[in-house]
Amino acid sequence: MNAPREIAVLIVEDEPITAEAHAEYVRRSDGFAVAGVAHSGAEAITFLNPSPGAAPRSPECPIDLVLLDMNLPDLHGLDVLRRIRGAGVPADVIAITAVRDLAVVRGAMSAGIVQYLIKPFTYSAFSAKLVSYREYHRNLAGQGTSATQSEVDRALAALRPAVPAALPKGLSPDTLNSVSEILKNASDPLSASEVSAALTMSRITVRRYLEHLEAQRAVVRSPRYGSPGRPELEYSWRR
Template identity: 65%
Template sequence: MTDSKTIGVLVVEDEEIPAEAHAEYVRRIPGFRLAGIARTGTEAITALKVDAAPGSGPGSGSGSGSNTGSDAGQGIDLVLLDMNLPDLHGLDLLRRIRGAGLPVDVIAITAVRDLAVVRGAMSGGIVGYLIKPFTFSAFSTKLTTYAEYRRRMGEQAASTTQSEVDSAFAALRPTVATPLPKGMSGETLEAVADLLKRAPSPLSASEVSAELAMSRITARRYLEHLAEEQSVLRSPRYGTRGRPELEYSWRW
């Protein structure tokens, strides 16, 4: 683990588009930097062991993850862990990380909703669990609350108090969730996001409304909200009569 002011993040994700999207999300959040991308559990554990080896700190050129776009040699502090990897289940990788005594925190970022997996991840010491699909806002909130937790833990002396420990853990559980605009529901937003993620091509508000049995105006409102959150790419659809219709695609 590095003592630098920025938090180094290793993205562990086997699918190329989500991996690059998560990497780009990390780059956009102040105080964080991309330390690397691992596409398999084996790549991840190798990157972490190299990072933890003596002499692999800042400037050594050996502390980064396995893929491009990282800040080499600056250390890994946080792992964003997908549960569905081609060679290892995420829980198995989490156990190996803990068994090796590697000094990193882990946030699970996955589509897995199985309660047994969630419990296993929690018992393995994760500091967060983010279910796909999600907006950039949700991703940013998860990482910034982790940064606050890390800051509070770093301020404590070698011997701490119960109130200081409680304060640090409270940072991981913000009491006020990011509110949706009035009249919008989290369930409907999740349904729209999931539809866009599964769609093989961009969808218009009319197409979303037909798929989800809602009004076009309602569909457009949710789509625009996702676009403002920068989770959805909005672009004009040409080739239709009159004004170009807008179409929306999930960024990853």
Template identity: 55%
Template structure:
């Protein structure tokens, strides 16, 4: 496995921006997570580590620079250490950062171990950008609420902060897209086993082809649907879209 490390320059003066370390031994996957992260406001890619040992070192180094890591996106299956071991070692070294586990493991024992190791969210592979954005947006609210107080003042403060991790935060749609229409498009795609074109969606929902294409492209960009060219049809080439079921 490749041990990939990078530490982009960050603005240490802006502590409202959440500094994120990506821990992932597959370079293409790490790049995908970094690209997702760049699309979300309020987050900064603070670096990438390809092993558990390098993750611990980078968090420790960041803590001494005045720009500590706030959040670690932790792959559980690393070439040298299990992600839970890395999480426990960070805690033992008093390196304060939150952890979101990113893994294909669905075993309940591992999930329980993640909770006991201080993991605040659990993101199961494979996932779409929409799922990734939902988890991190929820975490951002949790981080904001804790940051507003120098100390916890009441049980209500504690409850409110932890509830923010469990309450989905709505993702803002691009201008011109409506929640109701998006829900209709999504339901139609989920119900179809065969790929759908913008023309077919137009006939089904009674919207214009331009509008249908905008919604389909939005779902393709966030990873919810697979987009591929449709061959063998007369006239102008068009794409077809299939709901991702993996």
């Protein structure tokens, strides 16, 4: 059985450094490939819907997914979205933007985006959106020309994963993500002191986040022996 084709992604972002960061995030995500980068709305529209006489892209590798910034130098992201929809381009769109205006969010949803990711964000937040989209895409990719109700429900559910429980008072989602990333990338278990040193935060504060992650069964807590006195606790991400 052949492996599924990688999901081809177009990144639409005017800031070159940010565009490259997003491209690197895509490359790190299993099942995705960067097909192109556009730094303006006009570039994105041309890439997705070449004008007559322009060199066509390979039909074997259409764009599956567009990562679209809303703040572009020539066009608003909503205008880009409406134009590519008007041209009949079937690519899915994830909005990646610092825009929090509810009117823009509603407009993007009405125009058919599949996800909305607000800057700034961590790689784990970005990855979670791509994983959800990948499941949605794969659930529908093999269904031929029709789908059953259960297949449609399963695909849509992939885009709307369960909302995590509210954090205890005093805990910040951004800090929780930072602590989580440290543990995910560590080759060995870390103590609260080691995590606090890496994040330049107090050990007591970091300990609260570690205990929360342990209560959520995201990390494994165990005693570290080998030093005088009471054993220090260490934490490792649950693989």
